[in-house]
Amino acid sequence: MKKLFLIVLALVSLKNYSQRPERPQGQPGEPIKISGTVLDKETGQPLEYATLVLQSIQDPAKVNGGITDIDGKFSVEVAPGRYNASIEYIGYKTFKVSQSTFNESVDLGTISLEISAAELEGVEVVGEQTTVEVRLDKKIYNIGKDITTSGATISDALNNVPSVNVDIEGGISLRGNENVRILINGKPSALAGFGSTDALQQLPADAIEKVEVITSPSARYDAEGTAGILNIVLKREKTLGFNGSVNVYGGVPTNGGVTVNGNLRTTKYNLFSTIGYRYREGPGNGFFDTRYFNSRQDAFLDSIAYDRNIEDRDIDRLDRGLNANIGMEYFFNEKSSLTGSYFYRTGSDEDVNTNVNDYLLNNAPQVGTTRRELETEEDDTHQISLNYINRFNDDGHQLTADFQYSVDSETGNSYINEPVRYNNTSNTDINIPREETSTIEDQKEYLIQSDYVLPFGKGSQFEAGYRGNFENEVTDYRLLQENDAGNLEVNLNQTNLFDYTQNVHALYSQYGSKFGDFNFLLGLRMESTQLKGKIESQLTEEELQEEFSFPIDTDFDNNYTGLFPTVNFIYEFNEMENVSLGYNRRINRPRGWFLNPFPSRSSRTNIFQGNPNLAPAFSNAFDLGYLKRWEKVTLTSSIYYQRETDAFQRVQEQVFITGPGGSQVEVVRNIPFNLATNDRTGAELGILYNPTKWLRLNSSVNFFSFNLDGEFNGVNYSQSNSSWFGRFSSKVELPWKIDWQTNAFYRGASDEVQGRSNGILSINLAFSKDLLNDKATISLNVQDLLNSRKRNGFTTTDFYEQDSEFQWRQREIRLSFIYRINEQKKRDRQNGRDYNGGDDEEGF
Template sequence: MQRILIPLLLIVLTTFQGLAQQNQNSITISGKVVDSESGQPLEYATFVLQSAESPDQVTGGITDIDGNFEIETAPGTYNIRVEFISYKTYSKQGQTYNLDTNLGSITLSPDVAQLAEVEVVGEKTTVEVRLDKKIYNIGKDLTTSGATISDALSNVPSVNVDIDGAISLRGNENVRILINGKPSALAGFGSTEALQQLPADAIEKVEVITSPSARYDAEGTAGILNIVLKREKTLGFNGSVNLYGGHPTNGGITANANLRTDKFNFFTTVGYRYREGPGNGFFDTRYFDPRQDAFLDSIAYDRNIEDRDIDRINRGVNLNFGMEYFFSEQSSITGSYFYRTGSDEDLTTNVNDYFLNNDPQVGTTRSELETEKDNTHQISLNYINRLDEDGQVLTADVQFSVDEESQNGYIAEPVRYNNTDNTDIAIPMEETSSLQDQTEYLVQSDYVLPFGEGSQFEAGYRGTFENEVTDYRLLQENANGMLEVNVNQTNVFDFTQNVHALYSQYGSKFGDFNFLLGLRMESTQLKGKIESELTEEELQEEFSFPIDTDFDNNYTGLFPTVNLIYEFTERENVSLGYNRRINRPWSWFLNPFPSRSSRTNIFQGNPNLRPAFSNAFDLGYLKRWDKLTLTSSVYYQRETDAFQRVQEQVFITGPGGSQVEVIRNIPFNLATNDRTGAEVGMLYNPTKWLRLNGSVNFFRFSLDGEFNGVDYSQSNNSWFGRFSSKVELPWKIDWQTNAFYRGASDDIQGRSDGILSIDLAFSKDLLNDNATISLNVQDLLNSRKRSSFTTTDFFEQDSDFQWRQRQLRVSFIYRINEQKKRGRQERQDGGEFEEGQF
């Protein structure tokens, strides 16, 4: 690790040494900036001095609370400019200053035309197409006010967030989530749970990267979602407070603040949340042959109906603060700290009824109370140096994240007697505990070199080093009523993933033709060690398939990318992309010890999983009219060694060595997966008071593979579509409706029904547009449920599952020096650098 960090820090430190020293022969230019109508001073207005002889030499400052400014500079001839957001710019050319000078009061007038233009930009959802991604500036989404980032993503074209919170891109769940272009604890370690806890108000834009260039991780066969968080670029102080509450009981407060001067940018976000999220499930399992449960002793049954109620309480605090320091107009360093804490409780009640030939035999009520405490810390340091005005840029990043999570479960299952005289049945109580420690280091450096006419070369390195240790303990009640350790399930799983990546890419433009070619090399080390009181032979027997209890797998791969675009006009283009990707199994999929959420239906990981690889092609078309933007694409992907979950009938060891029959859900490298699809999106603004947004995605996938002698090959068609409308009503009331439908689909062992979800929201501006109150309903029809049918050689099952029931929420937002429809002004050096202009 030191061999990587030390050279990187030396690069950063040597770059800092080029700071210019101040001229000893200097003069002072001062003055005051006021509003032309009210005469009130304008705090944080920008005063710029540009050398008339050397326009590259620019200095300046900002006004204080009284509107005063004072700039120290060398004598000479200057062009002066005074700017303030939503005001007309004041400028004078060729002003000579050889002595200290007070310019007196400079008056600025409001720019009515600019305000009208900014109103469109601030409200309208827009899409920007680059060679390797689509950028959705999601505008003001009423339905996600007071909601989470996960809720906001469900309104982004091509993206689907299912009822469990799993995120998919074009119907493929293997999508990589980045925050501000990097892996982050804000997005969770290998899961999306953190996105269900962070406020949607933090999002600036979402980049949908279906054909990632070489600068991005090769992880994620579906592509990448890059969530760009807000950071104010305008000078001065601004902020907002969002207070919300609703039913089922939920509430919270989120505050954002930003202070920008000519040398510093301070930013912070802090929030508290409390949410009750009731859910439910239903499983009707019919066995083809009667069976007996070890716990139910002499009771035979051929059908089990499980009715599940879930009561969740999620509460916690998130905090993000940092500072950016500008060494000069070209270079800056940013340090930030993120903290999230949670204290959650889940009470799951499973009512089980067992039947034989449709006669009730016995019933049980299984109650599991799970408590969870979670603490996440992340420290980030970023350095950027715009080495020249041609766009040559060097960046360096260091990031450290740690997450500590503890879970405790208390399981009891008293028996309810139905059609039986047996009163001796007693299902033992259980207690579980899980301690999980996760750490991640990230080191990254990127270099961009523009040259020639419209050409650019990029190169960089990224190293990510992750470790996760899960200490799991299961205690079960013995015949004496005492809790004892079940050694068959108690274990420690130590998982490490280290990835080194080098990339380079070259892009250029010839007339109306653009291309970006890249190559990325990634070397992956996946290590796992299982510590258990069982021998390796006993583990093999317990899990019913051979496993490696101490594995160390290494993979090195090359991942080429090709992105092409041809512009017919400024408003019409066609694009073509190719990329090779990898899907690495994460720890949850590798840990072979089964879950305990149900006695009859469990999930179990597979340490034998290998990475899956894919090759993908994407052909896109974009056309813009005055009021309509149309995006479309067709795509094809072939994934080898694809992960698929298979349900099997197995026996696991219970207390006293009893064998308990369960349905196991386990992932395997099952198949080759060919996926073909097409999508069309539309942004239409026919009038100022009406905005429409819709998209449809159709896809077909074909699986070819078998497991344990069973052929799971199949072909399946499915689709999903979304529609959103926003209407401006009288009295400054906005009305927004979002609708989503996912079509039915065939699975490898059954079929899933379609899902319809509708969200509704109203908002009204108050207090001179400094505040907004909104009412929104998520899942208006309470129809966001997964219904499916599963069939195997030994059982068939109908199931329904609803992660969260209909939600009603009222939110109140108050903005401080942050007008609702204000645009975002860029830095005076010509705009903030954004990598990947091709």
């Protein structure tokens, strides 16, 4: 079995990097073509990645061959001669071709392979484990059958990928850096949200086939994201006929949903669709103890003095969402096809935040309030995609063209009321004004892309392409506050309309080649960016500057062009060991909400305010990696260094804004700014260990440190910090076809710009059992078994210190049932699988 695997890998290498057999100029013997079709004898289904082996009888050291396509067809050009020919496929009996002399082109017809019972005992099942593949510019993690995410979301599944961390609020970071670009099937997509990751918390984890962790992106990819890129590749069935699955789940706290997948494939077209609905209640909580260095007065509290605020927060969160994707791929011929798809997502969320506040002076309670905030959000997203691909030959010569149009409409409202619970002061008539906010966001995005790939010579390849991204986002924000007469009136100082446009044109080319065991990929990408913003407000620029205490341009148009070189090397000691080195230059552009100077309110005295003066951040990064495989162990490791200039950083400061009746209200403002530099160094190590057929272990650890250097508004925020995170996963096959999986994650404590965060531990547990001849699976999983996924920390500024604890979502128990229609568990096809995304551009 092991020998067969090695032979197949060798043949794939020949397929990808070798030329056709050479012959002396002027001699007879034009190449001939050997073709045929390979099917499963029992089901009649085509076998993709089956291998034709052609071994020269005259010189047995010479081996040629090829692999079958998605329709089970192969076609190989060889020099005329005598060969020992065979058809091989893991888990099937080898078929020996009786013919040995090939002097002219021949069609071997249909070849049916029988399953080998003896070999099947040594065959791993795809989906039973997470595997890793290393390419010149990325690591590919095949998610496999991760039962801890059955019925969960894509965001949950990402938290099991090495190098990736999803925090308790859904924020995604790569190697501890939040400036990561999220792509779906290699392209920006409404499925990943418009600059946020909220949509990933609505889509089912079952849709993922693999995740590409691209820490040293080639020129083919966007230069956006200084941390790198996460490319989520979604599933698309390639088997002829109809197949599908139904996943139903439910649990506590109350959550439930259903996802239905369907796929009908013929020789001329492939119809695919996914429809999913989810309902999820997510209770959370928080505790904040803020101690001010000097007593302060709050205009909302009729200027009562206090020096301490204790806040106990309860969150009742309700998420409801429907998503649907339908599409068709039409095959013009064996080489070219056109795929069209339509994606729709709608969400209706409702959050109730209850904040019990106690205001103290010298530890004596002064006033107590209960602040209730109802937030509602309605979201509708539509996306239309077209993809054309023309494969000129089987060597990778191809042209692709993509068009994508996305539109999103989001309406959010909040209703805030804060009655007084008790009052121990002489002020007998304290009335905190009611507030209402309304936010309407309309977003549109166009994407046009074309890529051309030309292989030539021995293992060489040239690639070039263009991508245009055109985005527009209009945010209409309105704040209403209660006046002295008890009526709601518009606060003109903070009501505004922000029209933001980002247009990016990109051209790239890259060249890769192979010399013996040495591979390299060199590329250069040019991106021209236009950032435009227009603010409509009742205030003039001078009044805005006075209100927000920094210069504001209400109609800006910033243009800049950058060159982004990439260099990637791999040296293969053998098929089981290699070392890689990569360099890339990246950019981090400020998003619209980071530029909008009008504040959004997380509470009455805490606001987030964008900074329209933000400039893009640029980084230069180096990555050195090492991969080693043994029979039962796979080791991946890397060390990296990144220097980022004008890096974004958020700080808190004390400012005054205009409140009801024109009063000046003291608030804590969170605002991003351009730090001078951020030097980041780190190392990571991952180990996959399969000691026996019934036990699989997977662990990784990532250590990183960074040095910040910069100041804002006269305050120096320079600091050094180090932290780490690690994860461990084990899967045990118990008797009676029961699987037991445990995932543990720990993020170490770290120093922040203004304080310190404590470590976070999270453990997920799951059991599953296959039923009905493996056509169905029932799973029970527990998210955050110890209910310990809480963010604890300490913050200090020049005017207060704060201890805090925050839990976004409490422990969750979920039961799911999956039924597969003509979808049997697939055997491992890693021999020859295309991990470059060529066949995975569409699908859900």
